[in-house]
Amino acid sequence: MGNEHDAWRRRRDEWLQYIEGVVKAIDAGRKIPLGPSAPPLIAPEEGLTKPGKVLYCAPHPDDEALSGALALRLRFDSGAQVTNVAITLGSDPAQRPRRLREVESACRAFGFSLVVPHHPEGFERVNETCRRENRDEWCEMVTALREIFDRELPDVVMTSHDQDFNTTHLGTHRLVMEALGEHLRRQRHDPVLLIETEFWHQIERPNLMLGLTPEFVAAQLVGVCEHGAEMRRNPYHLLHVCRLMDNVRRGSEVVGGQGAAAQPFVFAELYRASFVNGGTTTLAKSNNVIVEPNAKIDLSWLVSRLTS
Numbered sequence: 001m002g003n004e005h006d007a008w009r010r011r012r013d014e015w016l017q018y019i020e021g022v023v024k025a026i027d028a029g030r031k032i033p034l035g036p037s038a039p040p041l042i043a044p045e046e047g048l049t050k051p052g053k054v055l056y057c058a059p060h061p062d063d064e065a066l067s068g069a070l071a072l073r074l075r076f077d078s079g080a081q082v083t084n085v086a087i088t089l090g091s092d093p094a095q096r097p098r099r100l101r102e103v104e105s106a107c108r109a110f111g112f113s114l115v116v117p118h119h120p121e122g123f124e125r126v127n128e129t130c131r132r133e134n135r136d137e138w139c140e141m142v143t144a145l146r147e148i149f150d151r152e153l154p155d156v157v158m159t160s161h162d163q164d165f166n167t168t169h170l171g172t173h174r175l176v177m178e179a180l181g182e183h184l185r186r187q188r189h190d191p192v193l194l195i196e197t198e199f200w201h202q203i204e205r206p207n208l209m210l211g212l213t214p215e216f217v218a219a220q221l222v223g224v225c226e227h228g229a230e231m232r233r234n235p236y237h238l239l240h241v242c243r244l245m246d247n248v249r250r251g252s253e254v255v256g257g258q259g260a261a262a263q264p265f266v267f268a269e270l271y272r273a274s275f276v277n278g279g280t281t282t283l284a285k286s287n288n289v290i291v292e293p294n295a296k297i298d299l300s301w302l303v304s305r306l307t308s
Helices: 006-029 067-080 093-110 128-133 133-154 167-187 214-224 228-233 234-254 299-307
Strands: 054-058 081-086 113-115 158-159 191-196 209-212 267-277 280-285 289-291
Touching: 006 167, 054 067, 054 133, 054 167, 067 113, 067 209, 067 214, 067 267, 067 299, 081 093, 081 133, 093 113, 093 214, 093 228, 128 133, 128 167, 128 209, 133 280, 158 167, 167 191, 167 234, 167 267, 191 299, 209 214, 214 267, 228 234, 234 267, 234 289, 234 299
Parallel strands: 054 081, 054 158, 081 113, 158 191, 209 289
Antiparallel strands: 191 267, 209 267, 267 280
16 A cells, blocks of 8 residues: 555656756756857858847946847847947956957857947946946046947947846946937937846836747857856856746736736746937837747837837
């Protein structure tokens, strides 16, 4: 006669096998080399080129890789031009040459252009304390970034959202919004699509859920892992897929509507999309844009979805 607890133990063991499989997959990722790679990894050229200029304003090197799925999808799907503006190269001056090499290598692997303000150092002290207490220094950074916007004339600007925890992420959001507002007031009348990203703190009300295929996530990790020393310090790359999987759980209802059915794909990134025109920021009209992983997207298609 079997023990009354046998069925429970068998079911526990089934789940244990599943969990051990996840742990083994993460351990397998530890064996994949980290960059910068030699010879360099060069992204393949895309045959299709449609209009679209994306500027990703990254608080730190590696943010463009970890949170930049939309920029990479636009490049891979439609040949959009993507430029990573490395707002800072980190807070430690001794590490900046290393971090510059890594972000150069990551951008090469993605097919992104790279702009480093005040090359080769990046901006210093991009935070609320500088904004509040060192106005001259802050205004110089706003002007320098505005000049980059003037030169690049982006259709899309991506940057961290206004509650993303890290002081440089918060400061970068402020800096981008001020510089972009000045750019639009001085140079243009047409609005720019603003895409706010999340990493350290979830966006409270995301309105864009971008599904991702396994093949795409693998390509994304190629660039992520060119930030080799950062991944050794904190293995963001090994848990990246887990974060994208949790985004499907959250985004299915937060973007799709409370009580909505779970989306059938496995990986997603969440964003907040709005339009900036001069000093005015307006959320996209639609609050439930869900992009299928296999959809071929371009900028005009995305804008039409966000404004319908």
